[in-house]
Amino acid sequence: MGDSAERPNYERMDIDTKGEGAVGKAFRNQVAYCVNNGAPVTARIVAAIWDTIEGGLDNALARRIAEWQGAPLADALPLRVAGGLHWLHLTGREPALEPIYRGIGADDTAIVTEAMTVHEAQLLPWLDGPPQTNEAGRSSNFIAAMLWLAGKGLPPRFECLEIGSSAGINLMLDRYHYDLGGVHVGPDDAVMHFTPEWNGASPPDEPIAIVSTKGCDVAPVDLTDPDQSERLKAYIWPEHTIRFERMEAAIRAATERKPDLERINAADFVERELAKRQAPGTTRVLMHSIVWQYVPADQQARVTAAMEAAGAKASADAPLAWISVEADRTVHRHNLKVRYWPGGEEATQLTWSHAHGADIEWLSA
Numbered sequence: 307m308g309d310s311a312e313r314p315n316y317e318r319m320d321i322d323t324k325g326e327g328a329v330g331k332a333f334r335n336q337v338a339y340c341v342n343n344g345a346p347v348t349a350r351i352v353a354a355i356w357d358t359i360e361g362g363l364d365n366a367l368a369r370r371i372a373e374w375q376g377a378p379l380a381d382a383l384p385l386r387v388a389g390g391l392h393w394l395h396l397t398g399r400e401p402a403l404e405p406i407y408r409g410i411g412a413d414d415t416a417i418v419t420e421a422m423t424v425h426e427a428q429l430l431p432w433l434d435g436p437p438q439t440n441e442a443g444r445s446s447n448f449i450a451a452m453l454w455l456a457g458k459g460l461p462p463r464f465e466c467l468e469i470g471s472s473a474g475i476n477l478m479l480d481r482y483h484y485d486l487g488g489v490h491v492g493p494d495d496a497v498m499h500f501t502p503e504w505n506g507a508s509p510p511d512e513p514i515a516i517v518s519t520k521g522c523d524v525a526p527v528d529l530t531d532p533d534q535s536e537r538l539k540a541y542i543w544p545e546h547t548i549r550f551e552r553m554e555a556a557i558r559a560a561t562e563r564k565p566d567l568e569r570i571n572a573a574d575f576v577e578r579e580l581a582k583r584q585a586p587g588t589t590r591v592l593m594h595s596i597v598w599q600y601v602p603a604d605q606q607a608r609v610t611a612a613m614e615a616a617g618a619k620a621s622a623d624a625p626l627a628w629i630s631v632e633a634d635r636t637v638h639r640h641n642l643k644v645r646y647w648p649g650g651e652e653a654t655q656l657t658w659s660h661a662h663g664a665d666i667e668w669l670s671a
Contacts, residue, residue: 318636321599322377329371330356332378336385343661345543350406351391352384354414355422363419367426370433380599382436385541390432391418393540394425407544435525436600437541440472442552443663444595444631445479446500447642447656449491450509451629452591454656454670455646457510460589460625463517467579467590469572469609470597471521473529473538474565475556480516487668497559498552502659506668517588520566522575529560546662572601573608580616584624589646595631596640596661617647625649631659 319331333356340349359372374383394400395407400421405412422429448466456462471477483496487508527534535557542549568575576592584590592613598606613628620626627646634641642657658667 319379321380323379324375324377329374329378329383330360333359333384335379340543345545347407347409347545348388348543350414351388351418354406354418355384355387355391357415358419358422361415361419363422365423365426367422367429367433370430382600383433385437385439386433386435387429389437389537389541390425390429391421392542392544393432393537394421394428395544396540397536399428400425438472438523438525438527438538439541439596440475440527440538440556441549441595441662442475442478442482442498442556443500443502443549443660445476445482446484446486446502446663446666447595447631447640447659448476448479448593448629449484449514450486450666450668451593451627451642451644451656452514452589453486453489453491453509453512454644455589455591455627456512456514458646458649459622460627460646461587461623462512462514463588464514465517465584465588465590466519467576467592468519468521469523469575469592469594470600471523471526471565471567473527473535473556474521474560474567475529475553476593476595477519477521477565477567478556478559480519481559486666498555500663502663503665504668505665507671509668509670517585518566520568520579522568522570522572524569524571526567526569528564529557530564549662571605572597573605573612576609577612580612580626586623589625589627591627591629593629596633598630598632613645617645617651620647622648628653633661 317331317335333352337349337353359368395403402417403421406414452464468477481497483492483499485501487504489508489511527538529535539553617626625646627644629644631640631642639658640661641655642659643653643655645653656670
């Protein structure tokens, strides 16, 4: 861990914890989380950022981090700063960071302290919003859930609504090919091919079709804009090189045909879309991945109420489903859960999976 003497252990904390000690605990937990998810370089960066804060760096950037008013873990505060530093490295604005990103032993704290001092003005805006970790590999979970829903007898034609779409990479899930435990879905000439390491039984081998996809984000990213795509790349953990390849493929796909994505908050979007007529013989799906923690509590309540109200009106010929892929930090894994109406109102966990879809453990019989 560079110049850190010990690797910190994960400390249990409620994701919405605020106040004294919360920022330090969030940084230490993020280091542990990175280590457990195969990201030692990002762990070094996060650890060095906190070492810099504890070391007494006194500027507007350091003070804003140390005196964070929100819930630092829910706000992904450590990754906001780490994204900014990665951007400095990727764009060549701070060559001194190179030894850390190349995995070479270095005085991490000294390097990061200097970067946070010299580039204070450039790094401050990175604190203004959560990281946008758009990852195409998470689509494998979405597709697996749709196979399961089709296996339950729901119409296998899916109208997909996504909240927190970021750049809309998962809105293009019908352009990808998946091998999910030997079950193949998607075009052979796909933009990307996904074959996650599969554990457990295979999902139902059902023919499915994506009828439409539409998404929202409070700060959508245009993949075809070089400056915006550059920022998105900065949130990719540098260890995960395949994700950069996927990002380039997604940029090419969006350049050919942009995903249907708009700037609107999650609650307004869900309420509006659920009020629209649903075509008979289709399953309407709300889906999201690594998003829910960033949705304000009042909007979470509105989305839940809207889904349950729409679910009460759902029919066998026009059912509703809710697919979510979210983090369970107690086990450093992500779970895929599904609710559907009518008939299965309680959430069912279908998988444990890697944050970026590298492996999936199928739990359903």
